[in-house]
Amino acid sequence: MSARPLRVVGQPVPRVDALEKVTGRARYVTDLTLPGMAHARVLRSPYAHARVNRVDVSRARALPGVFAVLAGADLTWCDPYYGPAYRDRPVLAIDVARYEGDPVAAVAAVDEATAERALELIDVDYEPLAAVMTLEEALAPGAPLVHVGQPPAGHFADLSTLRPRPGTNICHQFHFARGDASAALAGADVVVQDAYRFPSVQHVALEPHAVLAAWDEAGALTLWASTQNPYSVRMELAKMFDVPLARIRVVVPHLGGGFGSKTYAKLEPLAATLARAAGRPVRVAASIPEAFQTVRRCASRVEMRVGFRRDGTLVAVECDADYDVGAYADIGPRVVQKGTYTATGPYRVSHVRLEARAVYTNTTPGGAFRGFGVPQLAWALESLFDVAADRLKRDPVDLRRQNFLAHGEEFAPGDTPIDGKLEESLGRAAEAIGWTQTAAADRGRGVAAMLKASVAPSVSEAIVRLHADGSVTVLASAVEMGQGTRTVLAQIAAEVLSVALDRVTVVQPDTAVTPYDQTTSSSRSTAMTGRAVQVAAEDVREQLLAVAAQSLGLPTRDLALVDGAVVAPSRRLTYAEALTLRFGMSGGELIGRGVIAPGRTTAPLGGSTPFWEMAVGAAEVSVDEETGAVRVERYVSVADVGRAINPLTLEGQDEGGVVQGLGHTLLEEMLYADGHLLNGTLLVYRVPRADDAPPELECRFVENADGSGPFGAKGAGEGSLIPVSPAVANALARLTGVRLRELPLTPERVWRALRARSPRT
Amino acid sequence: MTDRAPLVTIHVVVNGSSRELEVAPHALLLDVLRDSLDLKGAKRSCDTQVCGACTVLVDGLAVSACTYLAVEADGRSVLTVEGLADGESLDPLQRAFLDAGAVQCGFCTSGMLLTARAMLAENAKPTRADVLHYLRGSLCRCTGYRKIVDAILGAAETAR
Numbered sequence: 001m002s003a004r005p006l007r008v009v010g011q012p013v014p015r016v017d018a019l020e021k022v023t024g025r026a027r028y029v030t031d032l033t034l035p036g037m038a039h040a041r042v043l044r045s046p047y048a049h050a051r052v053n054r055v056d057v058s059r060a061r062a063l064p065g066v067f068a069v070l071a072g073a074d075l076t077w078c079d080p081y082y083g084p085a086y087r088d089r090p091v092l093a094i095d096v097a098r099y100e101g102d103p104v105a106a107v108a109a110v111d112e113a114t115a116e117r118a119l120e121l122i123d124v125d126y127e128p129l130a131a132v133m134t135l136e137e138a139l140a141p142g143a144p145l146v147h148v149g150q151p152p153a154g155h156f157a158d159l160s161t162l163r164p165r166p167g168t169n170i171c172h173q174f175h176f177a178r179g180d181a182s183a184a185l186a187g188a189d190v191v192v193q194d195a196y197r198f199p200s201v202q203h204v205a206l207e208p209h210a211v212l213a214a215w216d217e218a219g220a221l222t223l224w225a226s227t228q229n230p231y232s233v234r235m236e237l238a239k240m241f242d243v244p245l246a247r248i249r250v251v252v253p254h255l256g257g258g259f260g261s262k263t264y265a266k267l268e269p270l271a272a273t274l275a276r277a278a279g280r281p282v283r284v285a286a287s288i289p290e291a292f293q294t295v296r297r298c299a300s301r302v303e304m305r306v307g308f309r310r311d312g313t314l315v316a317v318e319c320d321a322d323y324d325v326g327a328y329a330d331i332g333p334r335v336v337q338k339g340t341y342t343a344t345g346p347y348r349v350s351h352v353r354l355e356a357r358a359v360y361t362n363t364t365p366g367g368a369f370r371g372f373g374v375p376q377l378a379w380a381l382e383s384l385f386d387v388a389a390d391r392l393k394r395d396p397v398d399l400r401r402q403n404f405l406a407h408g409e410e411f412a413p414g415d416t417p418i419d420g421k422l423e424e425s426l427g428r429a430a431e432a433i434g435w436t437q438t439a440a441a442d443r444g445r446g447v448a449a450m451l452k453a454s455v456a457p458s459v460s461e462a463i464v465r466l467h468a469d470g471s472v473t474v475l476a477s478a479v480e481m482g483q484g485t486r487t488v489l490a491q492i493a494a495e496v497l498s499v500a501l502d503r504v505t506v507v508q509p510d511t512a513v514t515p516y517d518q519t520t521s522s523s524r525s526t527a528m529t530g531r532a533v534q535v536a537a538e539d540v541r542e543q544l545l546a547v548a549a550q551s552l553g554l555p556t557r558d559l560a561l562v563d564g565a566v567v568a569p570s571r572r573l574t575y576a577e578a579l580t581l582r583f584g585m586s587g588g589e590l591i592g593r594g595v596i597a598p599g600r601t602t603a604p605l606g607g608s609t610p611f612w613e614m615a616v617g618a619a620e621v622s623v624d625e626e627t628g629a630v631r632v633e634r635y636v637s638v639a640d641v642g643r644a645i646n647p648l649t650l651e652g653q654d655e656g657g658v659v660q661g662l663g664h665t666l667l668e669e670m671l672y673a674d675g676h677l678l679n680g681t682l683l684v685y686r687v688p689r690a691d692d693a694p695p696e697l698e699c700r701f702v703e704n705a706d707g708s709g710p711f712g713a714k715g716a717g718e719g720s721l722i723p724v725s726p727a728v729a730n731a732l733a734r735l736t737g738v739r740l741r742e743l744p745l746t747p748e749r750v751w752r753a754l755r756a757r758s759p760r761t
Numbered sequence: 762m763t764d765r766a767p768l769v770t771i772h773v774v775v776n777g778s779s780r781e782l783e784v785a786p787h788a789l790l791l792d793v794l795r796d797s798l799d800l801k802g803a804k805r806s807c808d809t810q811v812c813g814a815c816t817v818l819v820d821g822l823a824v825s826a827c828t829y830l831a832v833e834a835d836g837r838s839v840l841t842v843e844g845l846a847d848g849e850s851l852d853p854l855q856r857a858f859l860d861a862g863a864v865q866c867g868f869c870t871s872g873m874l875l876t877a878r879a880m881l882a883e884n885a886k887p888t889r890a891d892v893l894h895y896l897r898g899s900l901c902r903c904t905g906y907r908k909i910v911d912a913i914l915g916a917a918e919t920a921r
Contacts, residue, residue, distance in 0.1 A: 014859050021867030022855040022874065024802020024842035031801040204902055206806045206814050206868040256804070256868030257902050288807050482866025482903040648862040655905030656865065682807040682900070690896035690906040697907050 004560075009495040009711050012648035015487045016506065017254070017480065026254045029210035029226045034281040037212070038067050038108040040274050041115035042284070043122050044293060045097030045104050048131035048362040048675030049144065052093050052124060055105055059121040065110040066118045068278035072104070075273065081152070082236045084264040085162055086171070088151035089328040089365075091240075091269045097126070098146055098327035099362050100676055101293025106270055108278040131362035131675050135301055135322045138169040138361045145169060146327055146360035154329075162333045171325060172333035172358040174340050176604060178412075179351030184316035188307030192387045196380035197742040198725075199669035200299040200324065202680075203369055204687050205481075207256020208291040211271035214281035220247040221272055226255050228262040228479050228520040230509050236265040237272055252509040255481035259660070260368035261295050262481070263521050264331055292680035296670060298323040298332055298358075298366035300376035304343075306384045307351075312394055314403040316351035319343045321377065323366070325358045330367035333358045338453065339373015341412075341605055345381050346422050346451035346614060347403040363672060368521060370660065374452045375722045379743065382448035382726030386733060396730065397430050400449055407706070414602035415453075416609050419714065420640035422449060424702050425616040432636040432698060433618035443633060444735025447618045448723035454715055455522040456607030459597045461515035462532035464493055466540045466590040468583075470564050470575035472497055474536075477509040477517035478529040483717055484649030485525040489533050491645055492710050496537035497544075498561035499575075523715030526645060527611050527708060532594035534710040539592030547582045547590075548573050611707050615639040615719030617658070617727040619694075623736060628751025630666060632728055634696040642707025642714040654699035654720035659688050661724030666744050667692070771835035775800070776844025784831040791815045791826035794841060802842035802871040813899030816872035817841050823879040825898075842871035845878070854878060857916035858909070865903030873899050877913045887917055 020026040045052075055071035072080065072094035080094065081087040093104045105122050109115035132138040132146065146169055153162065164171045185191055212224040221243065227233050230250035238245050255262065267284045275282040286294060300323045307316040321340055325332030340356035389396040404422040405411065411418060429447060430436070439445050463475040474493050480486040490504040497504075507514055517529055545556040548566035552559075552573065559566050566573045573581075580586055601608040620634040637654050644650045667686045671678045679685045699720060705712025725743055733739045738753040768783040775798060784793055794800045794817065803826050806814040810825040817826045818840040819833075845852040854874050857863070864870050873896070880887060880895040887895070892910050901909060 012862075014862065015864060017867070018859040018864050021864045021870050022842075022851065022858050023846055024800070024871045026867050027801065028804070028868065030805065031795075204900075206812060206866070206900065206902055207804070208806070255866060256806075257866045259902070288812075482868075484865070649865075652862045652865055652904050652908055655907055656901075656903045657905075659905035660902065681809060682811040683809050687900060687902065688906075689900065690910060691893040693906045697905055 006495060006711065008491045008501055009645050010643065012646060013487070013491065013501060015484055015649055016490050016501070017486055028207055028254045028256050029212055029224050030285050032212055032224055032253065034212065034214055037281040037283055038110065038278050039112045039115055040106055040108045040271070040282050040284040041112060041119050042103045043105040043119045045093065045100060045102040047097060047126055047128050048100050048133060049129040050097045051127040051129055052095055052097055052104060053127055054125040056123040057105060060107060060118040063114065063118045063121060065114040066107060067280060068108040068274055069118060069122070070106050070274060070277055078273065079240045082240060082265050082269050083329055084154045084232060084331050085329040085333045086151035086154055088147060091273050099364055101364060102327065103270065106274055108274045108282045132169060133361055133363060133672050133675060135324050135359055138359045139322065143169060146362055169360040170357050171329050171360050172336060174337040174356040176341060176354040177352060181316045181318045181351040181353035184351035185305055185307040185318060188315050189310040190388060190391045191305055191307045192384045192391060193305040194384065194741055195301055195303040196383060198300045198376040198379055199664060199743055200363070201297045201664045201668045202292050202670060202685065203259040203261035205257030205259055205261050208286040208288055209262060209266045209294055210285040211267045212281060212283045213271035213275040215276055220249070222249040222251065223268055223272065224251045224253055225268050226262055227252060227268065228258045228481060229264055230477060230511050231516055232519060233265050233268045234511050236269060240269055241272070249510065249512040252479050255479055258481035259370045260372070260521060261291065263368045263519060266294055288682055289680045292670065292677060293364055295330065295367040296326070296364050297369035298325050298335055298373070300324065302377055302380040304380045304384055306381070306388060308388055308392060312392055312399050312402050314347050314349045317344045317349050319354045319377070321356040323356065323358050323373070323376070324361050324363065326361055326363045326365040328365040330365045332366045335368060335373040338605060339377055342374060342451055342453055343377040343381065345378060346405055346449050348405050348409065362675065370657065371718050371722050372522065374450065375725065378448065378450050378722050379725045382723065383729055386446065386730040387739065397426060397435055397447055401426055412604050414608065415604065416612065419612055419706050420614045421702060421704060422614055425614060425638040425640050428700055428702065429616040429618040429636050429638040432700065433620060433634065435618070439620065442622050443620050444731040445618065445620045446727045446730025446734055447616060448726035448730060449616045450614065450719055450722035452613040452718060452722065453609035454524045454611060454613065455519065456605065456609045457599050458518040458524060458528060460517045460528040460532040462529060462536045462594040463515055464533060464536035464540050464592040466497065466544065466575060468576060468579050468586050468589065470499065470503065472499055472504045474504060474506045474533055475514045476506065476529050476533055477514045478525040479509055479520040481520065483653050484646060485520070485529070487649055488526050488530060488645045492530050492533050493537045496534055496541055499564050523613050523717045524610065526713050527715045528596050530710045530713065532596045535594030535596070536592040539594065540590045543590045543592065544575065544578055547578050551581045611709065611714035613715050613719045615723060617720070617723030619727040619731045621728055621731040621735060623732060623750060625754060628747035628754060630728065630732060630745050630750055632662060632694045635694040637699045637720040638702060639716050639719045640702040640714070641716045642709065643703050643705050643712045644701050645711065645713055650701065650716055651699050653717040655697055657717060657720035658697060658699065658724055659693050661721035662692065663688050664743055665725040665728050669744050769832050771832055773834045774838040776841060786832055788831045789827060790829040790831045790834055793831040794826060800841050800843050804868050804871065806868070811900070813872040813876060814869050816875045816899065818875050818879055821879060821882055823876050840875065842874055845874060853916040853919045854913065857912040857919065861908050861912035861915060863904065863908040863912035869899065869901045873901065873909055881917055881920065885917065885921065887914065889914065
């Protein structure tokens with residue numbers, strides 16, 4: 001068959017679930033009810049660190065309307081520990097509560113009010129312990145330990161190399177080196193170095209975590225969960241309850257945002273445990289303040305030394321990064337390892353020494369958040385690139401361009417060669433922001449670039465079914481959380497099978513129905529799940545062509561799929577007719593299967609990234625010198641996506657990424673004092689509003705069809721967020737001469753820096 | 762105990778239908794809509810009148826149903842997202858949100874639509890600045906807001 005122009009792929013079609021969302025019909029976990037369903041509330045530690053001597057639940061159990069009350073000591077009938085990196089987290093505190101908000105007891109009752117009242121009847125004898133709230137406190141010699149003893153490894157093979165350092169709060173260390181960084185720095189003409197801080201921030205998915213769990217009479221468990229990883233959750237629960245994977249079913253309805261906050265098990269172990277104890281379905285629905293006590297981005301302190309030759313060539317990078325992963329490891333060690341691996345960004349550099357530590361503290365567990373460790377490092381590296389440009393008297397755009405990795409160049413031995421054109425992204429961003437034209441006197445411009453690996457190795461499987469009427473079902477477990485994956489998967493199947501988009505239905509993830517997919521994160525769904533759907537659809541196409549070829553007595557090379565029919569030069573067979581010929585009746589279906597499983601490689605982290613995510617951001621800012629308030633007036637993001645399967649949803653993703661990035665750049669920071677989180681509600685934790693978004697915001701795409709995903713696509717959605725902080729800070733520095741090294745760039749910090757500035761000449 | 766307080770009878774017109782409801786005096790409008798009337802379009806999120814996900818219209822004014830007592834709606838008319846479309850015919854705002862890509866995860870969508878509806882009733886020709894001001898009580902974490910603002914301005918244009 002000759003290549004046809006793409007019909008559905010590449011079109012900015014409205015999302016396939018838009019109608020149910022604008023009419024209020026879309027169902028999220030908390031919209032579901034089951035007969036006899038109980039409601040749960042969780043009693044959480046008021047202390048950052050405390051010994052839990054005794055939990056007396058007797059009065060709570062006696063309250064009418066209460067079905068179950070559980071404390072850690074009650075969990076003798078299951079393995080109460082879970083966690084993807086280390087199984088260091090009990091469902092409910094056992095002996096020790098490790099952060100303010102650590103679940104200590106939980107109630108399932110007839111309604112939330114009764115459950116809440118029961119919580120007040122639980123008597124806990126806490127013995128407060130010294131807490132470590134910051135990286136400095138946790139790393140100090142003789143610091144109180146958040147965990148004593150070595151936790152068992154979690155359930156991922158690619159995480160089995162993680163090791164805590166006994167007797168410290170360091171739960172994982174990462175080291176990566178090539179060449180001789182210290183000698184290269186000693187010989188460099190210009191060395192820039194500094195420490196850059198990144199705050200703890202919360203995802204603030206508008207839908208907080210929610211789970212509805214029910215055990216059936218045969219001992220099988222079903223959960224409707226707001227999770228990005230139904231298959232990881234299933235594995236955790238299978239271990240906890242010693243139940244075969246096949247008897248645990250995780251169903252994922254619509255998600256009200258994820259951003260990483262719903263990766264790996266969160267409230268699912270608690271919901272399943274309570275449902276078993278209550279003997280009835282139990283819903284656990286977190287509030288927004290409880291989301292702040294569930295997961296956050298890992299705060300960090302990153303010290304980098306970056307050396308250049310006088311001609312601008314980057315020669316060496318040394319990086320010492322400490323990440324605050326909070327009270328339980330969650331996926332924090334992997335964030336640290338994987339983020340630090342790409343600390344050198346999209347640049348060619350021969351001499352590298354990278355060290356990173358994941359550090360336990362008595363704060364909300366740190367986990368995955370859009371960017372997965374990379375924003376913290378890009379904040380340092382991309383700021384230092386501009387500092388170096390200043391020292392070298394070079395244009396920051398030119399200095400970056402000079403040092404970019406080229407298309408096809410190796411990032412690290414065994415890993416995927418660079419699969420995009422960074423100079424094209426940078427050139428388009430610079431042009432769009434008007435880099436070579438003089439900015440208005442009260443405006444400053446800055447740029448920043450990023451590079452990020454996706455998770456590897458990983459597995460995605462898909463099934464595509466062609467029905468008797470020519471309509472199509474796609475079975476895949478990529479979770480739709482607002483990013484548009486259902487629409488993209490539908491477009492891919494519609495393209496391959498040459499049917500209209502509205503003839504394709506993408507089933508919501510359900511581990512009893514939709515096949516394995518490792519995770520909806522790491523910007524991987526389009527490239528990995530999408531590729532699995534493409535292969536499955538191609539499998540159906542080949543079967544269809546074979547059926548038609550046999551009935552028409554023509555070789556398959558003379559046949560093509562066109563608008564729901566197999567077409568030969570002189571004949572046309574609709575899919576319905578072809579299936580009737582195949583099965584001798586109007587019934588039966590063709591089933592195609594796609595498996596994408598690249599497996600382990602010799603790459604440094606054990607797998608070769610399926611694609612590199614690459615993007616450039618350019619900001620134009622103004623500042624109110626009286627108040628220190630920074631305003632991003634214009635922002636341009638250019639992402640190298642290979643191919644935009646759906647430019648409309650992709651643009652939405654990247655615009656959202658930029659504005660979410662503006663959150664930690666200008667507004668957001670979880671603040672602790674005396675062991676307490678001060679601002680864990682939306683009254684006092686400010687996320688960007690409509691009037692905080694840049695008045696001019698453009699997201700553009702480089703499309704060279706050079707990705708490993710379907711139709712040359714790569715992943716996208718995280719890239720736009722990562723350059724925001726350094727691009728804005730670089731713009732601020734070029735405007736005012738002040739260089740800030742701590743996010744967010746609050747008016748107070750900026751005002752103080754402006755005041756401290758030496759008079760400009 | 763509060764749950765033993767006598768129920769109060771209220772009369773509310775919900776999406777055009779007259780309803781007589783028995784509600785607890787402390788019951789929130791959001792819970793009554795979601796649990797008693799099975800209207801799940803309004804969402805619970807911040808519980809503090811900040812995010813706008815629970816926004817519904819009471820006598821045409823946008824209110825946060827998470828902090829509005831159901832008894833306060835007695836004798837009033839409530840519009841939820843389920844009442845926006847006229848049968849299968851979408852409201853221009855719904856159509857504009859759908860076409861403009863102003864919907865992502867959808868959790869803020871019903872609140873955004875109703876907030877915009879209230880604004881357009883007040884000001885049929887809003888400027889971009891007007892829309893930004895009106896959306897100060899409506900958070901979205903998926904989009905960068907641009908498509909939402911464009912959709913509202915587009916719907917206003919269509920309606921004229």
